[in-house]
Amino acid sequence: MWLPTALLFAVAVSQIVLAMFANLSPWKGGGFGMFATTDGTAYRFIRLIVDAPGRSEELSVPAALDEAALRAQLFPADYFLRQLARAVADREQRQGRPVSSVRVEAWRIVYDGVPLRGTEQRLRTFTLHLSPPLEPPHE
Amino acid sequence: MHVPLALRLTALTLLLRPMGPWTVRPLILLCAGVALLSPRALLRPLTWYTLAALIALRIAADWPVPDNHIYLLAYWCLAAALALGAGNGVGSHDGERHDSRPHYERVIATSGRLLIGSAFLLAVLWKAALSTDYLDGRFFRVTWLTDDRFSDTVQLLGGLSQPQLDHNRDVLKALPEGAELLHPPALEEPRAFLRLVLVSTWGMLVVESLIAATFLLPLGPRLSVVRHPLLLAFCVVTYAIAPVAGFGWLLLTMGVALCRREQRALRATYVATWFLVLLYSEVPWASLAIGWLGGSSG
Numbered sequence: 001m002w003l004p005t006a007l008l009f010a011v012a013v014s015q016i017v018l019a020m021f022a023n024l025s026p027w028k029g030g031g032f033g034m035f036a037t038t039d040g041t042a043y044r045f046i047r048l049i050v051d052a053p054g055r056s057e058e059l060s061v062p063a064a065l066d067e068a069a070l071r072a073q074l075f076p077a078d079y080f081l082r083q084l085a086r087a088v089a090d091r092e093q094r095q096g097r098p099v100s101s102v103r104v105e106a107w108r109i110v111y112d113g114v115p116l117r118g119t120e121q122r123l124r125t126f127t128l129h130l131s132p133p134l135e136p137p138h139e
Numbered sequence: 140m141h142v143p144l145a146l147r148l149t150a151l152t153l154l155l156r157p158m159g160p161w162t163v164r165p166l167i168l169l170c171a172g173v174a175l176l177s178p179r180a181l182l183r184p185l186t187w188y189t190l191a192a193l194i195a196l197r198i199a200a201d202w203p204v205p206d207n208h209i210y211l212l213a214y215w216c217l218a219a220a221l222a223l224g225a226g227n228g229v230g231s232h233d234g235e236r237h238d239s240r241p242h243y244e245r246v247i248a249t250s251g252r253l254l255i256g257s258a259f260l261l262a263v264l265w266k267a268a269l270s271t272d273y274l275d276g277r278f279f280r281v282t283w284l285t286d287d288r289f290s291d292t293v294q295l296l297g298g299l300s301q302p303q304l305d306h307n308r309d310v311l312k313a314l315p316e317g318a319e320l321l322h323p324p325a326l327e328e329p330r331a332f333l334r335l336v337l338v339s340t341w342g343m344l345v346v347e348s349l350i351a352a353t354f355l356l357p358l359g360p361r362l363s364v365v366r367h368p369l370l371l372a373f374c375v376v377t378y379a380i381a382p383v384a385g386f387g388w389l390l391l392t393m394g395v396a397l398c399r400r401e402q403r404a405l406r407a408t409y410v411a412t413w414f415l416v417l418l419y420s421e422v423p424w425a426s427l428a429i430g431w432l433g434g435s436s437g
Contacts, residue, residue, distance in 0.1 A: 001218075001221065001222075001225075001246050001249050001250055001253075002253075003217065003218075003221060004214035004215070004217045004218040004221070004250055004253075004254060005214070005250070005253040005254060005257055007214055007217070008210070008211070008214050008254060008257050008258070009257065011210060012257075012261050016269065019269075020269070024203060025203070026265060026269070026270065027207075028203040028204065028205070028206075028207075029202075029203050030198075030207055030210035031207070031261060031265065032207050032258050032259075032261035032262045032265060033207075033261075033262075033265035033269065033270070034206065034207055034262075035262075035266075035278070035282075035343070035381070036262065036265035036266040036269070036270040036273050036278065037265070037270040037271070037272055037273060037278055038272055038277065038278055038281050038282065039272075042285070042286060043281075067204075070204060071202075071203065071204060074203045074204065075203045109313040111272065111277055111280075111281045111311070112272075112277075115310070115323055115324070115325040115326060116277070116280065116281075116310075116311070116326060117310070117311065117314065117320070117323055118281075118311050118312065118313035118314065119313060119314050119315075119316060119318070120313045120314065120315055120316050121316060122316060
């Protein structure tokens with residue numbers, strides 16, 4: 001009878017710790033922080049910057065990587081940021097574009113001040129260096 | 140017969156909102172379908188252990204994306220499995236001295252009560268103590284103005300016109316880190332909108348606090364009757380606006396499990412509200428109301 005409630009609190013305490021100290025969105029993770037803060041999915045976003053010799057470009061998140069980007073924006077831990085960076089690098093290479101590093105930035109929008117306004121605030125940055133740089137496949 | 144009803148509603152919820160990756164989704168649908176069609180499967184602990192495990196797998200596979208009610212659904216399925224496995228002996232439980240319900244019905248009712256109370260307690264903790272932008276009204280100011288899902292509602296209840304809403308969205312567009320506008324434009328917030336922000340911020344907090352208290356505190360039989368109207372009122376109001384029918388269905392399903400056998404009218408009210416939430420999720424009532432008001436005033 002108590003086990004489900006004990007599990008609920010165990011998960012919720014972990015969620016609170018992750019939200020307070022590791023940038024997990026309070027809306028997610030089983031801690032029931034939804035509708036309590038603007039720090040949710042709609043007010044977080046990801047920036048992708050790809051570098052290579054002669055190339056430095058910001059990419060929009062491709063539809064195929066929406067899921068990976070969503071995870072990284074909701075919980076910008078190294079694991080999810082690296083996964084996304086790796087997927088971007090693989091995709092660039094498949095499409096024949098050079099890539100030596102992928103930078104993933106997780107951002108949120110903070111609403112504050114009088115008059116009220118939104119300001120972008122960087123949560124975390126992760127750079128994946130590819131060594132040796134991935135070259136486009138040769139025909 | 141309220142526990143089988145609650146379990147059927149749980150199965151129906153799972154079927155109405157298929158979830159998870161393809162590796163888990165068909166199995167959840169299959170289990171829920173079998174539970175709905177077979178009275179034997181419905182009351183077998185194995186069915187609910189399996190569903191709890193599959194939903195937990197879904198959470199792990201998609202983490203951290205799943206919403207909070209998916210976690211609650213997993214706990215609820217586990218509670219059902221444990222209760223059904225607890226047997227049918229008769230005895231007293233949960234402070235009910237003359238409760239003649241079978242043991243598993245009392246266990247599942249207590250679990251449901253604790254789960255509802257705990258979920259609301261945590262929701263209150265976040266709003267009142269952990270969040271930095273709830274109590275001053277910023278959360279609802281920003282959400283009402285910028286979330287597309289609430290555009291119709293905020294026009295209907297907040298007295299905002301579409302041009303005002305568009306202006307406010309422009310004002311709230313995020314500036315780059317460190318940037319400042321020389322003459323920052325102000326939001327257009329009519330009195331009705333500010334009232335809506337105030338009522339939604341404090342109304343939500345007060346009702347959620349009351350639900351947490353009445354479901355968790357050991358109230359006597361007289362005081363505990365206020366639990367149900369509070370939960371029903373919360374669901375009727377919240378899920379008319381919030382697009383998370385699955386959460387509403389789950390709370391109402393657990394409410395059904397809390398009803399004693401003789402509380403037929405209460406049980407019927409829960410079921411009617413369950414279907415009301417279904418209607419809310421399928422009928423764009425706020426948009427229809429705006430159209431109707433626009434037509435009747437023009």
